[in-house]
Amino acid sequence: MLMLDRYTRLQIIKDKKICVKEKTINSYPTHWHEFYEIELIVSGEGKYIIDGEEHMISKNMLFFMTPVNFHRVITENSRVFTLMFMGEACDRDVLFRLATSFEADSVLLSDEDAQYLASLIHELYLACLEDDDTYCFHLLNSILGKLCRVNNIHKHRCISKVQKAMLYIQNNFRNDIGLCEVAKEIGVTPSYMSSIFARECGINFKEYLNTIRYDYAKKLLEYSDMTVTDICFESGFCDYANFERHFKERYGMSPKQYKKKCL
Numbered sequence: 001m002l003m004l005d006r007y008t009r010l011q012i013i014k015d016k017k018i019c020v021k022e023k024t025i026n027s028y029p030t031h032w033h034e035f036y037e038i039e040l041i042v043s044g045e046g047k048y049i050i051d052g053e054e055h056m057i058s059k060n061m062l063f064f065m066t067p068v069n070f071h072r073v074i075t076e077n078s079r080v081f082t083l084m085f086m087g088e089a090c091d092r093d094v095l096f097r098l099a100t101s102f103e104a105d106s107v108l109l110s111d112e113d114a115q116y117l118a119s120l121i122h123e124l125y126l127a128c129l130e131d132d133d134t135y136c137f138h139l140l141n142s143i144l145g146k147l148c149r150v151n152n153i154h155k156h157r158c159i160s161k162v163q164k165a166m167l168y169i170q171n172n173f174r175n176d177i178g179l180c181e182v183a184k185e186i187g188v189t190p191s192y193m194s195s196i197f198a199r200e201c202g203i204n205f206k207e208y209l210n211t212i213r214y215d216y217a218k219k220l221l222e223y224s225d226m227t228v229t230d231i232c233f234e235s236g237f238c239d240y241a242n243f244e245r246h247f248k249e250r251y252g253m254s255p256k257q258y259k260k261k262c263l
Contacts, residue, residue, distance in 0.1 A: 007033035007034075017089035018084070021081075036064075036095075037082065038063070041063075042118070045057055046078060048071065048073055048106065050069055061106055061109075066099050067170065083121055085140060089140055091141050096163050124140060165205075170212065209236075
């Protein structure tokens, strides 16, 4: 069983919304964090492992991690640009399109695109030093927008209210959130939120939220040495008995049995 590190906003980004670094990295263990992360490889070789899937490290590879991804790195002295940011630091439409486009979690950039993004990230680093929040906001959107273009996403398409709700859930599912809170965040009534969620997603709000939480709990059972009880609450559940019962319904075994299977 792997030991998992968790990085919080206060540990890494501190009182800011964005943190940018140019650094040399070596191998580090499987971990996860409550913010988004982009890493652009300047040089080096090795492996980037995201949710158990291996990706080869090479020049101009770009990796994108959301708050629900687990990842580790096997490398020596790779040079990278690292950009870490909270969801509220950028435009939600752009972030949703990007978060839903990186199905493989990585992309190999052309030299031209890599150089352009590196220059934007460096400019963002300087803007962060000067605490220029407005400029930081626009630079981050430019970086995310460029990645959307690299992935051939139509930038003119506005995301729906349901998609905005899905993004909010992705960022906050570990907390005690419900339909009313998400509806208020999106600017609609709970009843309207419920109806459009069922219509557009084919499942109701609660089912979608629980799917995110159970998938996350399953990863923790696979990769961490946390107790099953801690995993229950870390994944956003409030009632262990219900968590255990519904986990068994989904996966055919109890959380403890699944954890034992992964040892």
